[in-house]
Amino acid sequence: MLEDFGYSHVFIKKSHHFYGAIAEDFLYEGDGILKDLEHQIERFAILDDNNIMDSIRLFYTFNANVIPVINKNEKYLGYITCDDIFQNFSRYPLFSESGAILTIETPARKYSMTEIANIVESNNSKFYGGFITFMSDEVIHVTIKISNENLSSIDATFDRYDYRIVEKYYSDEKSDLFKDRFGFFQKFIEI
Template sequence: MFIKDYISKDFPCFSLTDSIESARSTLEDFGYTHIFIKKSHHFYGAIAKDFLDEQEGTLKDLEHQIERFAILEDHNIMDSIRLFYTFNANVIPVINKNEKYVGYIGYEDIFQVLSRYPLFSESGAILTIETPVRKYSMTEIANIIESNNSKFYGGFISFMSDEAIQVTIKISNENLASIDSTFDRYDYRIVEKYYSDEKSDLFKDRFGFFQKFIEI
């Protein structure tokens, strides 16, 4: 799951001397949210599409709108998720350790990689449970599920405060009533639950989980 295994190289990195019109035309062709800028052969930053609309001149005129974000090619693809969310981007520039632009990774690339994992691909039940911070234990949560002869596909912290933690989990559909009762007995509060074993709901499950990853 290293970034370098998913890099695409067909999206150019512009120079400040390039025209705004050429950059805007390229964005229209690709459908991305940002263009990338290099300066003195090193990656310099990105400019959002909104700043290119109805503008003329060169990209130098928009230098004050440059945002500095990129990901190193030897990082894990999970490291890119916060960048997509923080910069409201559907494309992230990839650089090497010398800060040279080597390509990009798109939102779709991440979605396709994650959707192959059981957390997203398996049909099952989605639960969000809440517990006091002092009691939080992912090991205990997994044990509760597996002790009721259900499969634990994975989970993540979807909310955290000084007092409480909410954990969203994906499990198989076996013995759901028993799992609910066991969580209640161990003082876990079920905040949300979605039970379905229909194959037609798989895409909905995947997209919902991916959105939650983006938001944290």
């Protein structure tokens, strides 16, 4: 079954209640019955009334591509897969809208998602969403997705507010202009 569907775990239930999960690697260890693998059973699941975002931590922690869904009485209800999560996320503007992606750095004590969104929106651009991609006691990196309007003025405003742009995934008009001028300058020197 694991090979047919490509799942990382098999779920075990006893009288319709979730008992645990066994990773694919452990199923190939020996020839025997499930009772022999009882020490390899992992207990992880998501409750049916949890937010789908809660499952992401479980996918990562248990190196799984499938998560069991249970109710408060631990009755097994079904499962969700990584594909289910990707399909759900693809509906959100953060992922579905085209736009520019920036990763900015700010001191941890100064971090404010409200201020970041205000900087974008005060430059007549749309803020589609953002998330923290790195966090330490000193600095925080926030990756944001914004519409493609007024990108140079947004860059300049972030600079004025002491945010450092760590990465950007869009064509920067100012940078392109400098490259063109540098190219012209090199041609001038060659003459």
